[in-house]
Amino acid sequence: MLFLLAILVGILYGAAVYMLLRRNIFKLILGLIFLGHATNLLIFVAGGLTSGQPSFLRGLTGETAGMADPLPQALILTAIVIGLGVTAFALTLVYRFYKVTKTVDFDQLSENE
Amino acid sequence: MTAGLFIFILLLVATVAPFLRRYLGNYAGWIYAIWPFTGFLYYLSLLPSINDGLIITETYAWLPALGINFTFYVDGFGMLFSLLVLGIGSFIMVYAGYYMRPYPMKGRFLGYLLLFMTAMQGIVVSGNLLTMFVFWELTSVSSYLLIGYYHEKPEARASALQAFLITGLGGLALLGGFVLLSIPYGSYDIAYILSEPNIIKDSNLYLPALILILIGAFTKSAQFPFHFWLPGAMTAPSPVSAFLHSATMVKAGIFLLARLNPVLGGTEIWTYTLSITGVTTMFVGAWISITQTDLKRILAYTTVSALGTLVLLLGTGTEYAVNAAIIFLLVHALYKGTLFMMAGNIEKKTGTRDITQLGGLFKYMPFAAVIMIMALVSMAGVPPMLGFLGKELIYEASAAAPKAHYFILTLGFLTNVIMVFLSLRLAIDIFWGKEPPYSKIPKEPSVSLIIGPFFLVLFSLLLGLFPSYMANPLTSKAITAISPDNDAIVLKLWHGFNLVLGLSVLTIISGFITFRFRHLILPFIDRINIKYFRREFTRVFFSVLDAFLGFTKVKTKTLQHGYHRFYLMTIFVFASILVWIMIWRADPVVIELDFSTMPLNLVAVVILIIAATITTVASDSRVVSLISLGVIGFGITIIFIAYSGVDLAITMIMVETLMVILAMAVVFHLPKYKPFSSTGARMRDTLVATMVGSFFMVLVLQAGTSAMEIPISEFFKEVSYTQAYGRNIVNVILVDFRALDTLGEISVISIAALGIYAILKLKPSKIKES
């Protein structure tokens, strides 16, 4: 399964890079979102794959054997929420950018100054 | 008092001087001269003990771990220079305080002068190479401010910039030279370096260190071909010229060469480089000065010539040469300071400093005339002034030079003839020549303006009359400091009949003859100069500067093109190349394709995500690509669930929903997709994307197969309940173990939210206006 997920991470990164290189500013935002997904998945997969053993302590003593690593999950959890904030900010910028410049093409912007 | 404390207080005086000028009125110059003069008396009081062999060293910690300290080192040479800097400096303060009265911002001007004096005094008593460098750069900066004092004039700004760039670039070379010099010693301490001269000479860093230090010294001391900044700097007010270009700024390079003479000197390359540069500068400076008519420019070119003489003498390095260098340094400082101040006085009283517009001044200012003529006598090297002794020693040294002494002697002779000629010309043309119509009748300069020249000339005369009582004690330790193998020669006014005396007489006679037939000779020299020396160095300098600025402009435009995607592409391509090299060198990854560990439902989810990704990227419709984006998010949610990320899955589902809603709300306002890029551009971007994506794939595979240390989360698992009383370890990490990180994170999202709020509440019209 690691192999499949590695391919998935690679494809997500590829999509992110391709979208970041576009001239349309909205596609740039999509690239940012892709980048977030790809990185979250990268950390998740690199932290080890454990099925069906969420990181909750069972019983009064707290059984930990075979449990999924909680640290990458904590990192990703914050990353997801920050990603939402950043994406929302970028989307608003794009919106305002278009209202002011009347274009979504980066190249036109640099030609008009 | 100590040397360090003195400099510190001088710096304080310089700092407050501009603000106090208003309250001190016209006596500011006198008051500001008090502290430098105190320093002068302090160093004078040290004279007997220094002549007994005392050397003062003081250290104030700066960066002791790196061996960089404010170390001060006062020996005979440092003391002689301190006396010059502070003595002449005191007179200059008095002179400048009066001279600058009609000009605006005089308080600031006096402050700059004091700052410069601090820097110069710092150089001459530095005991650490880096301390010296700091003060060295400070002289460049403060001289920039002084030369550009009339900043509303474009030519003043240009000369200031020129002087600053040349001395500043030289300073950069000097720093490199100092660092190289210190490497074999492992120390920046000058006293230590002077005590072990052979360490650097045996090191293969000798040549690079020497070259860099010589560049620094030659640029500062206006040696050919860097000499042109000095005449350019004559746009500065006269007090600046009198101080910077007689005894201080330009002598800093000489000081450095002399200071390092025991360490760097005595080798073939030192002798050749210094002799050739010195002799060239000496003659070129003198030659150009013949045809100048601006009084200050004449003095500037003779200064260039004198600096060349000093470098030549240091390069020659014999006993006579070292003696001659120190004596001539003193001679030149005394007469050139006087002449520059007098040039300022004459300009102030007559409104011009063009010698063809001057004449018959003797009857208006006889006292000033006598002083200036005595200074000119010293310049011409005629007894009984100290200049005579200086010139005698130079002839002795030239005649005894180890290499090419006929050549050096000839050029030295010609230079001195030119000096005699110039002295006669300045004295006779200005004070007796045909009197032009003056707009107002010139008067004697007032006390403040004449006191400096008076005392400097007086010293020159006394030192010349009683050399063994006065000049010898002043200079003997300076001579042994810069050349420990040589002794000071007992100076005498009368040497008896010998070759040198004959040369002196011949020089004076030739000077008179030249002056007598100047109407024949001058046009001839003028023609030569116009024909061969027409291309001015200043113009070359500024065209080089313009070319350099043009080059940087083109370079910046090429590198900073303003296209975000090419910036990103550069980063992506370089990063992936680097990572690919790493992967290439690492051990190969063994991939076990075991289909039994691949649950069919998850395989389907992965394939779905991949399909949705391709749809998002390739779709022409914005709505379709957004929906596909949602599919990707939910697919990833399923992967999180399958591999034990419960909290992640819940968060992801909600965030993904909100993100798609947000994007939909915004995309509603944006225009439809239009193809912007050509097929070629798409192919290229696909290639870059493949490079980056593939290396991440390999990275994940390597991370999954490599064995790791016990992760830190084992600790979290252990203490999560026993110490933090929580069973949901992910949550405990977020709110307890790493709570500070979470605090930072919620601050970030709050700021993002406020940013969005602000962007949307500001109307476009307002943005446009601002």
Place this chain on the structure above:
Amino acid sequence: MESVLLKIAASHMRPLLIVLSVVVLYRGHNEPGGGFIGGLMLGSAFILYAMAYGVKKTQKSIFFDPVNLTGLGLLIALASGLPAILMGEIFMTGQWITLFSNTFFELKLGTPLLFDVGVYFTVAGMLMLVMFSILEE
């Protein structure tokens, strides 16, 4: 774009979601949930309402401003670190009091819970601030 179904759903869902968000917040320390998830739920409750009835009406129906809610959350999170300083420990070290304890059940309150409440309010406030601003345009 008026939708009766959405309106009915939103007005009924809102109180439910609010209560649910508080439950998720509280049990987050031991079970799935926590401040982030709770905050997202709380925010979603109001966003759903705003999508059905419009931002103006939603803002009137609530007694707080999302900006203030965000700030309050940050303040609470920051304040949760202070007791540790008072106890002479490093900022943000968890402090606990046991309210009730027997062999089967134990009720503990601590500053990490307070911190989670801060996160909850901040996330909810930020979501509402962003969504209201964009939906208003």
